[in-house]
Amino acid sequence: MNTENKTVKFKIKRQITPDSEPFWEEYEVPWKPSLNVITLLMAQNTDPITNNGSKTTPASYDANCLEEVCGSCTMIINGKVRQACTALVDKLEQPISIEPMTKFPIVRDLMVDRQRMFESLKWVKGWVPIDNSSPVGKGPNISSEEQQKAYNFSSCMTCGCCLESCPQWSSDEAFIGPQAIAQAILFNTHPTGKSLESERVQALINNGLNICGNAQNCAAVCPKEVDLIGAISEANWQATKHIAKSFLGKH
Template structure:
């Protein structure tokens, strides 16, 4: 590989240089800029294990110097488990939203000199650089009562029995980690940085699917009416445009469109019952 001066840049066997082009921003509403970093990466064939985007960001944090030789600040990002469970390291990588901890460099940049572009999610306010504020998502989960109502921690005896079929359905829905991938890909889910607008904006596939998950629970369904009331309002399940982008980008392959359809039917039945009962 040759550098800007035309001289050959040597790399050790099995190693290469990957260029990271990162969108940076001091805070929401502040001007953004692009910075580039060259990161040395070893191939997994060398027995060192494949590098991922997070490990490369850690290298940049220890060596915050751009390709132009300018000293800069370490790139800010969010991460936790580093094994695609917590959902906090979501970002847009080469134009597609996904988890950065499971994004392997050998797959995205297999050759010396390849470039990887990192951007923050566009549907949430930017705290700094690649770290966004997902408070709206968690607020919507609170609105639909995304929990099982249990009064106290004392022993309540055996819970309600569930069929194996329902257990299998609920298990898959339980894998949601509130990462925000489905929301980033959804055309109906738009950036709302004003908390006053949250209640009337579309809640998105993750929240709808979690409402289904808790409604299927033997004890959780005690709050079913409250959840259906929220999803029948503006911003609820009827605001889905059926683009189906959500199910394509879900890292856990949760059947989100199936959940949206199921909750749409439940909301319809719920409103019909309300109409004839006068409640």
């Protein structure tokens, strides 16, 4: 096969400032084996020229580890929310369409502001409340099964795919979303983390836990296969117990 003249066609939804109008630009770059969407963005940044030959500016985007473990480069590629680094060009239909996520405030081009995800980790007290870091010996013994379950929840890289795909979530609405719910369950399951269980469950209730409509889009798009459905159902069970307990407590 003659690969010399083979090219990759792609388009990026641009937006220069948060309050300016978005627009699409199309590009064409030489094909090589093993390209991913990051390499396309690098090519656009190196020679910022559209496919009709007009000069443009490099598209801004977030990316860091480039091996799908930091969560930075989430965007919408051919209509699907995912990381750009693991989006291999040869597996994508062209022209490849690259857009920013829609549920988060836009910063510029493909960059969005995901601070809300880190804020929500404060609401659910997403930590194990150790006394301090002075040595006091080892932690609690944990079975291999418990460890595997915790590892699954703890592999969440705060990428935002689940929130982007959730019909009930948006950054200015009440629903806290699957990402923070799963983290609340992670810490409620830990032998020491448990001590804050009722505060976490109350925070989930206050932040719209019951709004979840069980669409299950979140689990379908999670690149780390975090058990979001399991977490939400566990959270609902914990909430039921919590409400029953506070009800009984009043009598």
